[in-house]
Amino acid sequence: MSDADTASRFVPAADGLRLHYRDVGRGAAGALPVVCLPGLTRTTADFDVLAAHLAGGGAAGPPRRVLSLDYRGRGGSDHDPAPANYSVPVEAGDVLAVLAAADVPEAVFVGTSRGGLIAMVLSGIRPGLVRGAVLNDIGPVLAPAGLERIRGYVGRLPPPRDWDDAVRTIQGYAGAQFTGLSAEDWLHFARTTYVERDGGFAGRYDPALAEGLRALDPSKPLPVLWDQFAGLSAAPLLVVRGENTDLLSEDTAAEMLRRHPDAALFTVPGQGHAPLLTDPATLARIADFARRCDEARPEASAAPSARLY
Incomplete structure (x- = not known):
């Protein structure tokens, strides 16, 4: 793959509002594109x-076109003057x-945390768009401990002095x-979290994002999204779960597999919320899943030679 791709x-x-996305690769014929949706910040x-x-x-299988998005207020997208958006x-x-x-018009979606919630919503409002979903450490039920930990640092940390900091x-x-x-790995984590700008360091998101988290009342039960999750039932599902996660419980992951007709669970050892999707085993598992989604498309299922038995 060249830089031109x-x-x-x-x-x-x-x-x-101006939105930024990355467009990588051209994709082989018959290979579904992959759309990557990041977490909250x-x-x-x-x-x-x-x-x-x-x-x-x-x-990794046939070459694929891969799109990854910056939501409004993140990365290269414009900040929204109305944080409620x-x-x-x-x-x-x-x-x-x-x-x-x-x-x-159709794709395999890889949704990390908030990105997985968005994938669930998209499956309900645009049937046929989601031809497969990788939910990276997210499900219809959020564990309160994980949400409280995230609330504790989003928009609250001073900018670091250097990359070691x-x-x-x-x-x-x-x-x-x-x-x-x-x-x-830790340095990669840092470089995807912060950016050098104007002689200093800054987060890659609008600090106003924290307002939505602060508005949550920890004394009240969090909403559950099983109805939205049901929209994913028409396509294969891969649940990626960090071994140490505090947001996606084992019980919720098991219930997701029970409710979905074509789902699998992949646990990333030594990682929590949310797995970084950079280690060889996880990369290979997602590539295998994308091939599975190619085969599961209605057009592929209808072709006698679409799958070898």
């Missing part, structure tokens, strides 16, 4: 390794705007979650 693109949202940078793996072909319904609409501009900062809130990372 990788591009940053910008499209307007329905309200005119995360960006397209989280998927650079996965995108290169899937777009490169070879052992930092919501799953609005961001789902933004995803649809990007896919329309990119001419992607950035690593220490992340280890402070995620060290117990990620017990199997190397020094190189």
Whole structure:
């Protein structure tokens, strides 16, 4: 894959806000594109390794076109002057705007945390769009302990002084979650979390995102999303769960597999919320799943030679 096969693109949202996405690879005939949706404060940078793996072909299967999105207020997308628009319904609409501009009528979705919630919503409002879903450490029920931990650091941490300080900062809130990372992994984690700007360091998201988290009342039960999850039942599902996660419980993961007719669970050892999707085993598992989704498409199922038995 050449540099010419990788591009940053910008499209307007329905309200005119400028949205950024990364477009990697050209994709082989018959290979579904993959759309990557990041977590609450995360960006397209989280998927650079996965995108290169899937777009490169070879052992990963047929080369794929991979799109990864920055929601409004994150990465290269414009900040929204109305923080109330930092919501799953609005961001789902933004995803649809990007896919329309990119001419992607169907895809395999990889949704990390909030991205998985958006994938569930999309499956309900646009049947046929989601031809397969990888839910990365997210489900219809959120464990309160994990949500409280996230509330404790989003928008609350001082900017780091240098990359070593950035690593220490992340280890402070995620060290117990990620017990199997190397020094190189931690530096990668830091570089996808912060950006050097104007001689200093900054997060890759609008701090106003924290307002939505602070508005949650910890004394009240969190809403459950089993109805939205049911929208994914028409396509294969891969649940990726961090071994040390505090957001997706074992019971919720098991119930997801029980309710879905074509689901599998993949546990990432030594990682928590949310797995980084950069280790060889996880990359290979997602590539295998994408091939499974190619075969499961209605057109592929109808062809006598679509699968070997």
